[in-house]
Amino acid sequence: MKRFILSVVVLALLPPMAAQSSAADTTSIPRGCVLYNLDCSEFFVGTFGPVVPETIDKFVDDHAAAGITDLLINVNAQRTNYRSDVWEAEWDGYDPKAGHDQPFFAGIESKRRFGPDANEGLMYIDMYKLDKQGCDYPRRMIDRARHNHIRAWISLRMNDSHYPDWPNHPYHSTFWRSHPEWRLCNGPNPAHTNGWSDRGLDYEQAEVREHYMKLIKEVCARYDLDGLELDFLRFDLYFRPGREHSGAKLLTAFVEQVRMVTRAAAQRWGHPVALAVRVGSTPWIARRHGLDAIAWAKAGLVDLIVPSPFYPSVNSDIPIETWKGLLIGTKVSVALGLESSTDAGGGPRLVTPEEVRGVVASGLHRGADAVYFFNLFTGPYHAWPRAVYDRLMRDVGSCAALSALPRRHPITIVRPWAEGEPGNPSALPYNGTHGVFRIHIGPKPQPQQHLQIELVAPDHDTPLDVRLNSIPCGAVPGQRHMYDAPSEAVADGYNLIEVNAKQNIKITWVEISVR
Numbered sequence: 001m002k003r004f005i006l007s008v009v010v011l012a013l014l015p016p017m018a019a020q021s022s023a024a025d026t027t028s029i030p031r032g033c034v035l036y037n038l039d040c041s042e043f044f045v046g047t048f049g050p051v052v053p054e055t056i057d058k059f060v061d062d063h064a065a066a067g068i069t070d071l072l073i074n075v076n077a078q079r080t081n082y083r084s085d086v087w088e089a090e091w092d093g094y095d096p097k098a099g100h101d102q103p104f105f106a107g108i109e110s111k112r113r114f115g116p117d118a119n120e121g122l123m124y125i126d127m128y129k130l131d132k133q134g135c136d137y138p139r140r141m142i143d144r145a146r147h148n149h150i151r152a153w154i155s156l157r158m159n160d161s162h163y164p165d166w167p168n169h170p171y172h173s174t175f176w177r178s179h180p181e182w183r184l185c186n187g188p189n190p191a192h193t194n195g196w197s198d199r200g201l202d203y204e205q206a207e208v209r210e211h212y213m214k215l216i217k218e219v220c221a222r223y224d225l226d227g228l229e230l231d232f233l234r235f236d237l238y239f240r241p242g243r244e245h246s247g248a249k250l251l252t253a254f255v256e257q258v259r260m261v262t263r264a265a266a267q268r269w270g271h272p273v274a275l276a277v278r279v280g281s282t283p284w285i286a287r288r289h290g291l292d293a294i295a296w297a298k299a300g301l302v303d304l305i306v307p308s309p310f311y312p313s314v315n316s317d318i319p320i321e322t323w324k325g326l327l328i329g330t331k332v333s334v335a336l337g338l339e340s341s342t343d344a345g346g347g348p349r350l351v352t353p354e355e356v357r358g359v360v361a362s363g364l365h366r367g368a369d370a371v372y373f374f375n376l377f378t379g380p381y382h383a384w385p386r387a388v389y390d391r392l393m394r395d396v397g398s399c400a401a402l403s404a405l406p407r408r409h410p411i412t413i414v415r416p417w418a419e420g421e422p423g424n425p426s427a428l429p430y431n432g433t434h435g436v437f438r439i440h441i442g443p444k445p446q447p448q449q450h451l452q453i454e455l456v457a458p459d460h461d462t463p464l465d466v467r468l469n470s471i472p473c474g475a476v477p478g479q480r481h482m483y484d485a486p487s488e489a490v491a492d493g494y495n496l497i498e499v500n501a502k503q504n505i506k507i508t509w510v511e512i513s514v515r
Contacts, residue, residue: 037072051126064148078173091128107168153227157234159200220265227274247290276304288418297332308337312348320366335370336363345426350379358407364399365442410511455481456509465500
């Protein structure tokens with residue numbers, strides 16, 4: 001089943017939402033908000049209950065009660081999940097009288113169409129049925145958000161390209177199918193290191209930009225939204241290799257046009273309409289992909305920047321202070337973007353609550369105005385106990401609340417990547433005799449807490465010489481490659497771990513845990 005976005009943006013203590021209305025100045029993003037972006041498909045695969053209007057209400061009610069203050073409603077991939085006047089809807093081409101063997105479903109892998117473990121075809125049927133009930137999905141979400149006194153945004157995926165090797169999949173739009181000459185990464189591309197066979201569309205083509213602008217104009221005129229998000233990480237390629245620099249000028253002009261659209265929407269709806277952009281984790285990575293978010297901010301074109309990782313891993317070292325420093329003199333807020341998985345270089349797995357607390361505490365300590373959880377429902381919503389999930393929703397806006405609980409700070413991959421970025425996209429696995437690793441932990445442990453270094457060296461059983469900020473750490477008896485750090489060795493922010501061995505070793509995991 002394809003996965004889209006669930007994101008949570010946390011910005012520190014928000015004034016009571018009940019005192020706010022849709023006329024609130026959303027272009028000035030307050031600290032303490034929780035922006036939760038639900039992707040365009042998850043509701044329709046039954047995650048939250050039957051696909052009926054009442055389930056929309058319950059979903060919004062439950063998440064508002066858990067602490068969400070801003071709901072971002074993703075309405076598109078290559079098609080829309082509502083009956084659009086300018087784009088195809090997801091179910092266009094489906095014949096309700098033709099059964100499961102009709103051509104509409106032929107592009108879905110047979111074992112995934114209507115099987116017990118993957119019922120991908122049912123999603124399109126349920127979208128069709130909800131529309132036929134007279135339910136405009138985004139409008140119902142927005143209305144229920146207002147009922148709960150939370151702000152409502154529309155989030156648009158700017159170049160989603162799932163299923164690139166299944167061109168007849170109903171996911172694909174006629175526009176995408178009709179222009180194979182505009183698809184990116186049809187052949188080998190050494191600069192494309194995100195691990196996906198990305199075949200999004202080339203934004204150097206005026207027709208591509210106009211295609212997306214039609215959707216932007218429609219949602220801003222059709223829905224009483226408090227903000228619009230341009231998700232430039234679904235996916236992360238916009239130009240052919242070597243064309244990103246000139247392409248950046250085109251995207252800056254494009255964002256300027258979007259800003260004019262949101263200002264017109266503000267006039268139409270009688271309240272500000274904020275503009276957010278989600279881009280790569282560093283200013284250089286974003287710009288190298290043609291996404292010059294800093295230039296957009298300095299020109300007054302955006303209100304919120306969300307530097308983020310790309311699936312499948314959270315990034316535990318997003319340089320928030322660099323973003324904030326470059327934005328001095330603007331009123332633009334910065335949100336820390338996260339993912340639902342973690343990967344140190346050996347493959348992804350579901351992120352743990354302790355790891356989320358660690359990454360968020362670090363980001364808030366570095367000055368993040370917001371924390372943005374992406375794809376949180378693809379694993380944690382299903383696998384974590386609901387009490388743990390809801391507790392995280394309540395705590396994420398407070399560095400103090402997060403730091404009081406156990407947290408973990410692992411080294412992770414950096415994705416998307418750009419050549420020229422310092423270091424490399426994956427620090428692990430390490431092979432050698434003297435490994436040096438830098439980890440940002442946010443605030444120092446509280447007096448009742450202690451810090452440990454945990455390693456995975458799969459072929460090495462004896463304790464290693466491990467130092468934190470040049471101070472030796474003692475091996476924990478009975479624990480393989482776990483080391484206690486003396487309190488005098490620990491600093492807030494970055495901490496330097498050195499691992500020395502008499503012979504070559506392989507290290508596949510490095511983390512700092514605070515308990």
